[in-house]
Amino acid sequence: MTPPAEPFVHPALFYRDQREYLAGVVPFVRKGLAAGEPVAVAVPTENLRLLKREIGTGEAVRFLDMREAGRNPGRIIPGVLRAFADAQPPGTRVRIVGEPIWAGRSATEYPACVQHEALINAAFQGRAVTILCPYDTQRLDPQAVADAYATHPVIVDAGSGRERESGPYDFEGVHARYNEPLPPAPDVPAHAFVADVLGEVRHLATEAAARFGLVRPRLDDLALATAELTTNSVVHGGGSGVLRVWAEDGYVVCEVRDKGRLSDPLAGRRPPSRDQRGGRGLLMVNLVADLVRVHTGPDGTTIRCWFAL
Numbered sequence: 285m286t287p288p289a290e291p292f293v294h295p296a297l298f299y300r301d302q303r304e305y306l307a308g309v310v311p312f313v314r315k316g317l318a319a320g321e322p323v324a325v326a327v328p329t330e331n332l333r334l335l336k337r338e339i340g341t342g343e344a345v346r347f348l349d350m351r352e353a354g355r356n357p358g359r360i361i362p363g364v365l366r367a368f369a370d371a372q373p374p375g376t377r378v379r380i381v382g383e384p385i386w387a388g389r390s391a392t393e394y395p396a397c398v399q400h401e402a403l404i405n406a407a408f409q410g411r412a413v414t415i416l417c418p419y420d421t422q423r424l425d426p427q428a429v430a431d432a433y434a435t436h437p438v439i440v441d442a443g444s445g446r447e448r449e450s451g452p453y454d455f456e457g458v459h460a461r462y463n464e465p466l467p468p469a470p471d472v473p474a475h476a477f478v479a480d481v482l483g484e485v486r487h488l489a490t491e492a493a494a495r496f497g498l499v500r501p502r503l504d505d506l507a508l509a510t511a512e513l514t515t516n517s518v519v520h521g522g523g524s525g526v527l528r529v530w531a532e533d534g535y536v537v538c539e540v541r542d543k544g545r546l547s548d549p550l551a552g553r554r555p556p557s558r559d560q561r562g563g564r565g566l567l568m569v570n571l572v573a574d575l576v577r578v579h580t581g582p583d584g585t586t587i588r589c590w591f592a593l
Contacts, residue, residue, distance in 0.1 A: 291377075293414040294405055296436035296450075298429070300422045300443060302334060308442030309381055310338050312416050316379035317343060324368045326350045326360075327383040327418065335381075354384050357393065357400035358570035361407050361553040369413050370555060377412040385432075387423035392590075394428070395462040396577055401435040402459035403549060416440075434458040459549060466579050466586055469539055475527040479518045486510045489529050489538060496531035497593050505572040506591050510538055512565035513587055517542035521585060535574065535590040546580040 297312075299305045309325075313335070316323040324346040325335055332349050339345060346368060354360040360382065369378045382404075385397045404415060419432050433439065433452040440447045477485040489510040493503055510527065517525030521542030528539045552566030566587070570576050573589035580586075 291410060291412040292405070292408045293438070294408070294436055295414075295416055295438040295440050295447070296432045297416055297418045297440045297442055298421045298432075299418055300420075304442035305331065305418060305420075306334065306338055307445075308440065309335060309416070309418060312379070312381065313339055313343075313345060316414075317345070319377075321377050321379045322346075322368070322372045323379045323381075324348065324364075325381045326353055326364050327381060328386045331383060331418070350383055350386075354382075356570060356573055356575050357384055357396040358552060358573075358576045360384055360400055361403065361550075362555045362567060363571055365404070365415065366407065366555050369408075369411070375412070377414070380413065380415045381418070382415050383418045385417075385419065385424065385428055387420060392577070393575055395464060396575060398428075398431050398435065398462050399459050401432070402455040402462075403553060405435070405437075405455040406550060407553060418442075431458060463579060463581070466539075466577055466588055469528050470530050470532070472528050472530045476524065477514055477517075477527060478524045482511070482514050482518065485514055485527050489527060492529040493536045493538070493591070496529075496536050498536045498591060502591050506536065506538055509569045509573055509589050509591075510540075512568050513538075513540040513589075516565045517544065520544050531593070534593050536593060537588060537590050539586060539588040541584060541586045543584045545582065546578065546585050552576075 297308045299308055313323055326348040328351050329349050332347060336347060348364060353364050365380060365382060368380060372378050384400055389397060419429060421429050433450045434454050435458055436450055437453045438447060439450050475485050475488055486507055490503055490507045493506050498506060514525060514527060517540055521544030525540050525542035530537050552570045556564050569589055574592050575590040577588045
């Protein structure tokens with residue numbers, strides 16, 4: 285007997301221009317509307333405008349600007365995709381257009397974007413959800429297109445409409461490949477901490493961020509992230525850690541290193557259940573930071589988060 289098809293569908297749409305973009309995305313949205321499926325569209329600003337003009341804002345579509353909602357790729361699964369899918373009636377198939385990788389994403393952001401695309405497959409396995417991910421093959425780096433084959437089981441060519449299985453599909457492998465050591469931190473003070481000095485080290489972080497020009501409410505967000513990361517280090521990372529804070533390229537960067545190892549690749553990407561009391565630390569960091577990068581291995585874990593000045 286043939287096993288039942290996986291209810292989760294995750295195609296990459298390869299397009300070369302606006303015409304192909306509309307030809308690939310608009311019928312996908314309209315098919316969902318015709319079937320009575322809840323539909324969300326989360327794409328960068330310029331493509332959002334195109335789709336709103338073509339589809340119309342009067343339709344029952346949730347439109348989101350991915351440049352804002354998905355600025356931090358670690359926020360997209362809990363704050364965009366799951367937030368929409370989980371709000372629908374049980375058993376309802378959900379349809380989403382999600383474009384997290386666009387020309388202009390920085391080299392610093394890109395590894396987090398690829399890991400996000402890989403982890404979608406784990407986050408929605410077994411669920412009746414279709415997530416279409418457009419890729420601009422003319423403007424994106426060839427590596428981004430190659431990685432799309434590894435993070436999507438199905439590839440759709442918007443020009444021809446042809447759909448095919450992706451031979452290189454290996455989302456776990458590509459996620460592990462981008463679990464790469466972060467570039468060395470600059471020569472800045474390293475603040476070692478244990479449980480007794482968590483309040484003090486949080487104060488040191490916010491003082492440094494304020495000197496670099498970070499102001500409220502972003503300063504409060506950095507304080508929250510620092511508190512969550514350092515507490516996680518004490519509870520789950522061997523009881524201690526090291527904090528560094530510095531400024532680079534228009535951001536304040538906060539980094540926490542410890543001796544723990546993250547064994548759950550979806551840590552920080554699951555919305556908490558209503559009766560959950562703990563385990564929200566990394567999720568909160570993903571929700572407030574502009575970018576979060578993680579490297580974990582046998583020697584410990586480094587979590588680095590960026591806050592725009």
